[in-house]
Amino acid sequence: MSKPEILLMGPYPDWDLVELEDRYVVRKIFEAEDRDAFVAQHAGAIRAIATRGELGASAALIEKLPSLEVISVYGVGYDAVDLDACRKRGVRVTNTPDVLTNDVADLGIAMMLVQSRGMIGAERWVRDGSWMANGLYPLKRRVWGRRAGVLGLGRIGFEVAKRLGGFDMEIAYSDIEAKSYAQGMTFIADPVELARHSDFLFVTLAASAATRHIVSRAVIEALGPEGMLINISRASNIDEEALLEALESGALGSAALDVFEKEPNLDPRFLALDNVLVQPHHASGTIETRKAMGKLVRDNLAAHFAGAALLTPVI
Numbered sequence: 001m002s003k004p005e006i007l008l009m010g011p012y013p014d015w016d017l018v019e020l021e022d023r024y025v026v027r028k029i030f031e032a033e034d035r036d037a038f039v040a041q042h043a044g045a046i047r048a049i050a051t052r053g054e055l056g057a058s059a060a061l062i063e064k065l066p067s068l069e070v071i072s073v074y075g076v077g078y079d080a081v082d083l084d085a086c087r088k089r090g091v092r093v094t095n096t097p098d099v100l101t102n103d104v105a106d107l108g109i110a111m112m113l114v115q116s117r118g119m120i121g122a123e124r125w126v127r128d129g130s131w132m133a134n135g136l137y138p139l140k141r142r143v144w145g146r147r148a149g150v151l152g153l154g155r156i157g158f159e160v161a162k163r164l165g166g167f168d169m170e171i172a173y174s175d176i177e178a179k180s181y182a183q184g185m186t187f188i189a190d191p192v193e194l195a196r197h198s199d200f201l202f203v204t205l206a207a208s209a210a211t212r213h214i215v216s217r218a219v220i221e222a223l224g225p226e227g228m229l230i231n232i233s234r235a236s237n238i239d240e241e242a243l244l245e246a247l248e249s250g251a252l253g254s255a256a257l258d259v260f261e262k263e264p265n266l267d268p269r270f271l272a273l274d275n276v277l278v279q280p281h282h283a284s285g286t287i288e289t290r291k292a293m294g295k296l297v298r299d300n301l302a303a304h305f306a307g308a309a310l311l312t313p314v315i
């Protein structure tokens with residue numbers, strides 16, 4: 001039997017590619033010089049798309065693939081996949097929830113600690129001889145015992161909150177409704193109020209059209225000159241222009257960001273600021289988790305082509 005053809009939207013680790021190429025004809029759109037010509041050449045045969053969270057699949061692409069049956073996302077976020085276009089065409093979509101939750105939460109906590117204790121500057125202080133020349137490193141802010149807000153208490157938000165409990169922090173959260181599993185945490189529905197009650201505000205909610213800029217100028221200003229914003233979700237959840245202005249003016253104390261609009265081509269204004277920690281969208285980036293994500297992508301594709309139930313369907 002001939003192998004089904006799949007369209008790969010961006011590079012996967014070699015260990016995944018080897019496995020995919022064993023079972024499928026893999027068409028790598030990201031290597032094509034002329035993407036439109038590449039799609040036109042293979043369109044009729046493509047039955048699946050394997051993509052990444054941040055790359056997704058646009059309506060324009062989906063419409064060009066008449067044989068498309070399924071899109072498997074390497075990532076929990078599927079906001080970059082046009083679900084309306086998929087529904088119209090009866091295309092199924094899967095993602096990789098759960099397997100990445102703990103690593104994403106870990107990175108969020110690490111970003112809070114690194115930024116609050118000034119560890120990037122402290123490293124520089126040692127390496128550039130400032131320690132020898134100037135002595136003690138400037139004092140930074142404590143983390144333990146302070147107030148944390150979690151915007152979006154889903155799987156990742158909950159794991160962030162659990163970890164924050166280990167720092168004896170006062171934890172509040174915002175979500176569509178109060179969660180029964182949020183023991184010992186205060187529910188504050190309004191994100192502005194949540195920010196007002198937080199020293200550290202974690203953005204952990206799944207992105208959609210409805211959550212676009214949920215971290216508004218008002219939220220950022222409520223967090224204030226002593227506050228820190230930590231984003232391990234999607235850039236679209238934050239009004240990035242308002243964030244930049246607040247970081248520049250000091251209306252917001254600091255930020256720790258793993259995601260950016262137009263990433264990896266982030267706004268250069270971020271790089272001129274020393275009150276922001278920038279990370280290259282790698283919250284799920286451990287070998288263990290990425291292997292589990294790749295396996296789930298493949299298992300979903302295999303289930304689809306075997307006519308079995310999808311393991312982790314979105315639609």
Ligand code: 8YV
Binds near residue numbers: 054076100281
């Ligand atoms: C990326 C992510 O998919 O899970 C998500 O939604 O954005 C990430 O895990 C990962 O960086 C691979 O591109």
